[in-house]
Amino acid sequence: MANKLWEKNFEVNKEIERFTVGRDREMDLYLAKYDVMGSMAHITMLETIGLLKKEELNVLLKELKNIYAICERGEFVIEDGIEDVHSQVEVMLTNKLGDIGKKIHSGRSRNDQVLVDLKLFTRQELKDIVEAVKILFDELIQKSNQYKDILMPGYTHLQIAMPSSFGLWFGAYAESLADDVTFLQAAYKITNRNPLGSAAGYGSSFPLNRTLTTKLLGFDSMDYNVVYAQMGRGKMERNVAFALASVAGTLAKMAFDACMFNSQNFSFVKLPKECTTGSSIMPHKKNPDVFELIRAKSNKIQSLPQQVMLIMNNLPVGYFRDLQIIKEVFLPAFEELKDCLQMAAYIINKIEVNEHILDNPMYDPMFSVEEVNNLAASGVPFRDAYKKVGLEIEAGTFKANKNIHHTHEGSIGNLCNEQIQALMDENIAGFHFDKVEKAEKELIK
Numbered sequence: 436m437a438n439k440l441w442e443k444n445f446e447v448n449k450e451i452e453r454f455t456v457g458r459d460r461e462m463d464l465y466l467a468k469y470d471v472m473g474s475m476a477h478i479t480m481l482e483t484i485g486l487l488k489k490e491e492l493n494v495l496l497k498e499l500k501n502i503y504a505i506c507e508r509g510e511f512v513i514e515d516g517i518e519d520v521h522s523q524v525e526v527m528l529t530n531k532l533g534d535i536g537k538k539i540h541s542g543r544s545r546n547d548q549v550l551v552d553l554k555l556f557t558r559q560e561l562k563d564i565v566e567a568v569k570i571l572f573d574e575l576i577q578k579s580n581q582y583k584d585i586l587m588p589g590y591t592h593l594q595i596a597m598p599s600s601f602g603l604w605f606g607a608y609a610e611s612l613a614d615d616v617t618f619l620q621a622a623y624k625i626t627n628r629n630p631l632g633s634a635a636g637y638g639s640s641f642p643l644n645r646t647l648t649t650k651l652l653g654f655d656s657m658d659y660n661v662v663y664a665q666m667g668r669g670k671m672e673r674n675v676a677f678a679l680a681s682v683a684g685t686l687a688k689m690a691f692d693a694c695m696f697n698s699q700n701f702s703f704v705k706l707p708k709e710c711t712t713g714s715s716i717m718p719h720k721k722n723p724d725v726f727e728l729i730r731a732k733s734n735k736i737q738s739l740p741q742q743v744m745l746i747m748n749n750l751p752v753g754y755f756r757d758l759q760i761i762k763e764v765f766l767p768a769f770e771e772l773k774d775c776l777q778m779a780a781y782i783i784n785k786i787e788v789n790e791h792i793l794d795n796p797m798y799d800p801m802f803s804v805e806e807v808n809n810l811a812a813s814g815v816p817f818r819d820a821y822k823k824v825g826l827e828i829e830a831g832t833f834k835a836n837k838n839i840h841h842t843h844e845g846s847i848g849n850l851c852n853e854q855i856q857a858l859m860d861e862n863i864a865g866f867h868f869d870k871v872e873k874a875e876k877e878l879i880k
């Protein structure tokens with residue numbers, strides 16, 4: 436392989452080369468535009484400490500902007516024989532600009548380059564995930580408000596338990612998403628710190644201005660200790676993966692409910708027939724595959740923290756090539772989760788609710804606690820009231836009174852959707868995406 440940044444006077448064994456590169460070139464395409472951004476910040480800083488002349492910086496920045504535009508058009512490729520995205524960008528600069536292109540790597544290593552690429556990529560993806568979460572959240576709140584007075588059975592042990600409502604069911608998943616955003620926010624916070632300048636993991640003898648690259652790239656602060664900056668590889672991915680898994684957990688549970696409630700044996704909800712899939716043998720089938728696939732994909736995303744954790748398990752301090760493999764599970768996960776979120780929002784919008792489910796007398800016993808409470812409120816000791824109603828149920832004489840009055844916070848009659856909305860709004864406001872957008876725009880303008 437020609438064109439290796441580290442090429443010296445011997446050729447690397449072809450099998451070793453094939454195995455060590457593996458799928459890395461494919462993965463690095465996710466990072467290309469961020470690699471270019473990182474280089475822009477790095478060389479801007481190099482000029483301020485005298486390692487590049489102003490004219491050299493300008494020529495390099497101009498060419499990096501061209502490469503950035505190539506990335507934006509989706510035309511960036513890692514050519515045959517080039518090891519990774521970092522090498523490709525340097526080769527492109529050197530092919531075009533000669534010796535000036537060879538100057539950009541002073542004071543850095545591919546170790547901190549890939550770190551900064553991953554941080555910039557993840558920061559953007561988390562923003563997109565939060566936006567997709569918000570769209571689903573809005574659909575759920577809308578449905579919750581729309582069906583706030585429609586009762587449905589609530590279950591414990593999958594046994595009919597107490598009255599619930601569609602307002603509560605939809606709203607519960609909205610609130611779950613609001614909590615998931617808290618995890619996303621924590622993940623974003625550790626992501627949005629600058630590792631650039633840690634070089635191979637031990638800093639540099641050049642007087643790098645890390646405060647400047649932190650500012651140029653719109654990071655909140657830096658990973659200060661250079662050894663820790665490198666140790667953050669894998670740790671950031673694992674923690675972000677936990678946040679993604681939290682969202683995926685909400686989706687998987689909701690999808691399972693929807694599959695179950697859509698079954699004829701429940702018939703609480705229904706999908707319009709154009710949103711179902713059929714069977715090759717059973718002509719009557721209208722299957723909720725969409726929810727099944729959201730469930731399976733979300734369950735797969737819930738395995739992500741474990742996958743990342745096991746890849747980095749027990750690695751001691753310092754860079755190891757093991758870390759490269761994390762990219763294979765981590766980078767594609769965002770697109771998969773976004774797809775599930777978008778589809779969930781789409782299908783929740785379309786879902787139809789059975790407003791007459793409680794006409795079926797099989798659900799009458801779930802009003803037993805209401806009856807007990809009514810008696811208790813009129814002065815009968817709770818345990819005596821419980822016994823009385825219990826005996827009526829056993830004797831088949833229990834008459835359900837479906838006029839229920841739940842008024843406390845978060846109950847059927849008082850969903851607190853405004854408070855849930857406020858929680859979500861507050862969590863989203865905590866991200867300060869605008870600061871990042873401004874810095875990125877400024878850098879590539």
Ligand code: ARG
Pocket residue numbers: 459519545546549754755756758759760762
């Ligand atoms: N492909 C490598 C990775 O993802 C880039 C860093 C290479 N550094 C090294 N020392 N081999 O980790």
